[in-house]
Amino acid sequence: MSYVKSQVVEADIIVLNNLSTFYFSETPAKLEKNSPTWMTDILPIQMERRESMNTGLRLKYHRLKKRVSLEETASGILPSRELKKIESGLKEPSLRDLEALCKKLEISLAPKENPIGQVLVKNFKTSLLHPQNKGKIMEQYADIHDHPLLFVNEDIELEYNIQQIRYFIITGDLDSAEEKLKEMERFKEFMNQEQFYLFHKYTGNYHYLLGDHESALKTYLMTEKIAPVSIANTDLADLYYSIGITANQCWEISMATKYTELALKIYQQEFVPKRIVECHLNIAITHQRSGNFKTAMDHHRNALAIGSKLEIDILRFTTEFNLGYSYLIFQNYELSIEHIENCLSFIPPEYIADSLLSYCILIKCNIELENIEKAIQWKQKGLKLIEDKNLSMSSPTNHSFKEAYIEFLCLTHFLNDEYEEFEKLVTGHLIPLLEIDNNFFEIGYYYGHLGNVYYKLKKYEKSAFILNKAREAYKNTTIIR
Structure with a gap:
């Protein structure tokens, strides 16, 4: 169920404290499939590192x-x-x-006292705690980037370089983030405990942004082992939350539930309502995948109840969308329509893929209710969006966006009774994309409709084969991995 927004736009929910359009990051072609604990086998766990360089x-x-x-x-x-x-x-x-x-x-005999450099890097680090102010952050970075006092003291220089990784992640410059990560890999032995911890945490964020959830999970688990004793409760909760949502993406359901509940407990104690909402959403997803539907809906409703009071549009969109999508899964199409229509009121205009996904859900619900005229109206809205944004199959985009775009085209062909085009797109494009995400519900949904199309065309053997694949996909929706 990869459409749940607490995961899809998670690119900077993870310890970056904001939702944004990093949803559109590319997904690597191949993901490592090692055990989540592989890093502990090849890297020494250094719980105590130097305080200053000798x-x-x-x-x-x-x-x-x-x-x-x-x-x-x-x-x-x-x-x-x-x-x-x-x-x-x-x-x-x-x-x-x-x-x-x-x-x-060409260095001094001893480290120089550098109070101004300390203030510069401290202020830069503080600004990165509020990534929603990207314009201000970018202005500050432009002002200090080449400041000589950031490079006359080794610890300040290390700290600044590590914070640059986070800066590149926040601003979406993943090429520069990758380059900086490779550069800092050479200097890990010089990092103090906090720097070593932050380096690994930001590495996890980078992998998550790329959609490489397996590598992100391994890195976050390593980060937990090297967390400084002095780490603040909210920072620890952010790390637990990162592990929770990443484990969910990897279908490590027990791990996802455990860590998200740990994060939720801290956020409740520290009263961080935005994070409380996001934890409820992730826990809801884990219970859906475990087949605990009543508990899942309770968490979805908790998320909506709290999120609706925060007056954060993106959070309102997220909670309404998640609840609407869950009602689709549970075949309560009227309530699904109600919440998805609500979410459209809060969706940021740059979230094109999310708009298309919302239209897809509304079309599917109306098809199931046999409100074909209404389904066609939502189809027309989607086609207008595609025309206005000049989108096509060849548009430069990423996995998630392409999945939303192709799904919408599939539904368009289905509503137009263009069964040959529907079959080609479903089997040749949509299903392979859905399989990458383990999106079993959607796989079952489209195989089901394709099987019915084959039956209508009197291709009975094909119909039976595809409908059986639909049943297998639906069975997998509650398999815990």
């Missing part, structure tokens, strides 16, 4: 930053094996050697 680490940091070899740095000063011992903290350099090494690396 002399050796500082020398090594600047050597790696300049991409100079150990031998080249040591040349003319001391044997390279001795420099290796110094960098490893096994011996202290003589003052004469230290002066020569620092001169070659």
